[in-house]
Amino acid sequence: xxxxxxxxxxxxxxxxxxxxxxxxxxxxxxxxxxxxxxxxxxxxxxxxxxxxxxxxxxxxxxxxxxxxxxxxxxxxxxxxxxxxxxxxxxxxxxxxxxxxxxxxxxxxxxxxxxxxxxxxxxxxxxxxxxxxxxxxxxxxxxxxxxxxxxxxxxxxxxxxxxxxxxxxxxxxxxxxxxxxxxxxxxxxxxxxxxxxxxxxxxxxxxxxx
Numbered sequence: 001x002x003x004x005x006x007x008x009x010x011x012x013x014x015x016x017x018x019x020x021x022x023x024x025x026x027x028x029x030x031x032x033x034x035x036x037x038x039x040x041x042x043x044x045x046x047x048x049x050x051x052x053x054x055x056x057x058x059x060x061x062x063x064x065x066x067x068x069x070x071x072x073x074x075x076x077x078x079x080x081x082x083x084x085x086x087x088x089x090x091x092x093x094x095x096x097x098x099x100x101x102x103x104x105x106x107x108x109x110x111x112x113x114x115x116x117x118x119x120x121x122x123x124x125x126x127x128x129x130x131x132x133x134x135x136x137x138x139x140x141x142x143x144x145x146x147x148x149x150x151x152x153x154x155x156x157x158x159x160x161x162x163x164x165x166x167x168x169x170x171x172x173x174x175x176x177x178x179x180x181x182x183x184x185x186x187x188x189x190x191x192x193x194x195x196x197x198x199x200x201x202x203x204x205x206x207x208x209x
Contacts, residue, residue, distance in 0.1 A: 019033065
């Protein structure tokens with residue numbers, strides 16, 4: 001059975017013989033390149049040899065954006081937060097068994113303690129991680145924070161409130177093309193999936209450290 005694929009955009013690429021096609025497949029935005037006939041496809045990143053800029057990622061950054069109505073729902077889907085609420089807001093999509101997520105949280109803790117950012121955590125348990133869903137629900141039900149989440153907190157408390165919050169978060173994120181952790185969602189609704197080092201994160205948030 002073929003998976004459903006939606007075509008979001010078709011336009012000429014910076015390579016004269018190729019067209020750039022943005023698709024959504026498996027709840028994720030992706031780029032493929034094709035010739036004028038559309039009979040051949042090329043998968044991978046197009047990188048400027050002089051500047052080193054990933055041109056494919058630049059295009060995805062434009063498309064990786066939450067719908068305006070969904071941005072307003074993020075606060076209500078927050079499981080816990082760190083930092084000062086008056087600082088620049090960042091939403092962090094994470095899974096309790098994701099090693100790159102933990103690496104990202106280490107950076108976020110530093111920036112939150114410095115007062116640079118206020119981080120709201122959205123829980124996105126991956127199906128490939130056994131028990132991750134139950135961990136996320138327990139954290140919400142028992143009112144735990146980032147420390148317990150990072151230490152692998154578990155309990156048998158699978159309350160309806162926790163189930164609803166985690167399920168609603170998963171549904172909203174998937175609807176907007178987010179299917180991986182960690183994912184950083186910025187205040188303008190744009191997002192980036194994958195670990196960002198502190199320098200790149202501050203650059204994307206237009207913050208000077």
